Amino acid sequence: MTMPPKPPAIGARRPRLAVHKFSSCDGCQLSLLNAGESLLALAERVDIVHFAEAGIVDEHAEADIALVEGSISTPEEQTRIQAVRSRSRWILSIGACATAGGPQALRNLGDSADWIASVYRRPDWISALPASSAIGAHVPVELELPGCPVSTEQVLAALTSLLAGAAPLTEQDKVCLECKRRGQVCVLVTKGEPCLGPVTVTGCGALCPGLGRDCYGCYGPAENPEVATLAERFGDLGLDAHAVARRFMYQQSGAQPFHRAARDWRQRARPAAPPAPGAESGAAPGPQPDGSTDSHD
């Protein structure tokens, strides 16, 4: 645990807020747009200088606080995030894409050039980096709020703290603790569901177990996540190696602890030995069905 940096010293004028988008589905911006009356209260305390989903567009505006949604996925974004950094005093990365690369980081587990070539008639028209990565992998970031999408309450609480001149609180507890605080019943113990709650950071309010289903880790790893131990437990519950790997391959496969589990269990899922040379199997040799080479680690 480290102390977050001091909040931006804003002074007498109204602080300026920008909301930037990189590779993402816009769902995190939508979480802010859905804040309702709180958004009006926010607009009374800050000047919103750029928030495309709300119709305010000036992406070159300087900002005291920049909320950044989306991952760095293309060369253009690599350049643009540097510009955003230079015009922003405080950057809050919001959501799974901005904090861990998002679902598009699934390509980090394979060979994206192969995939692009297999999908597009003119792969040379596609401009994409081989890996999708978090904002924090490219520029210093003052605070990260994970989640798919990010929690409106968490964003507002962080902004409340910043505007009051206090360091925002970052959630560290595991989903299990919040699940128990809410009096919800464990779906892993009662139903054998492969719940990611024991390794996932809360912030969602243990939403999925509260609806009787297993957490799929969209907020990403908590501190001290015993991912390897939980993955073994999923194997005990009857999941085959592919299924165990897939538990860690949703929105947070770019987060290192989940990435390692996905990589390790995909390796376990492979056939133990290649076919003997000269064996007439009739099947042409080729890439793994999942396109995996695990070249990005």
Add this chain to the structure above:
Amino acid sequence: MTSASFLPRDRLQALFDRLREQGYRCVGPRVRDGTVIYDDLTDAANLPVGIGARQAPGSYRLTHEGHSRCFAWANGPQALKPLLFAPRESLWRAVRHDDGRMRFEPTAQQSRQLAVVGVRACDLAALTLQDAHFAADIADAGYASRRGGLLLIGVDCTHPADTCFCASTGDGPGIGSGADIALSELESGFLVRPNSAAGALLCDALPLRDASDDELYTAAAELESARSKQHRRLPGRNLRDALFANLDHPRWNDVAGRCLSCGNCVAVCPTCFCSTEREEAAFDGSESTRVRLWDSCFSAEHSYLHGRLLRPDTRTRYRQWLTHKLGGWHDQYGRSGCVGCGRCITWCPVGIDISAEAAAICGETVEPGEARGTREGS
């Protein structure tokens, strides 16, 4: 067993009706989400009639037994703890007034009479420990207020789970002196033994008859059978010296390799009492509420002191939990913090068994198969 009366099964509703008439909010066991939880209950028909619970390390499954008993299961994930030590509670709030001054306001405590039906002996023992922590010389206002309005109707535990070991800790399976009324469930009804003035007042209003010698004998025999069915045990009532002499035992590394550090054991433990506090500020800065939440010694914040984590890894966190629970409590509260309910075994997602870990670390030889327990899959 002293004098007892008998309440026929078909008159059980009278208990709930009298409680309501005497002004109690009534909470009892109900089936929900694949387990038995304690929630509002006014109708005896909503008790877990015919329900059993098969518990094993890391696994809980309800079974339908087809009988007419209501209390033929050991326990569920929670009982009294959340009713008294609230998982989330507002402590006070600070309000900014128009003149710029701050005022601090305590949270108003609403005391209401609460009756809990179907409390187990392990949970009554745990309540005594929670009382020692929250309601001693410096009482916690919220806890003390809720505790003061509590009426407890205990039921002997005749169907212990595979994970239970209350006989070993001396806390069950029979109801001792901690309940206002103790019940023993038999096929045709309930033995009823009042144990307080409030309990006696309630009993006076119930359609009771004298219990027969047969009924008294059967209840005692069922209790003895429940005691003898328990096969797990702690290696002693006081493990303080044995644990603190083994702080570098290799078993701590071994268990750390199996533990998720998720804190489920703490959350379901009826005696664990750690909490954390947070500020929840209004967006416009007009007020802020101080909120207390359940915490766990498996979380980082719990050992964060002056810029560093005292317990950075799973080994040190599990060791903290076990040595405090079975060791440090003797110094703080005069007894172990474990009441043998077995919840930490059942509700551990990976089925770690506190009795096996304690035995290994305290140097006791444990029979093969007893050590790790048998974990069930899906």
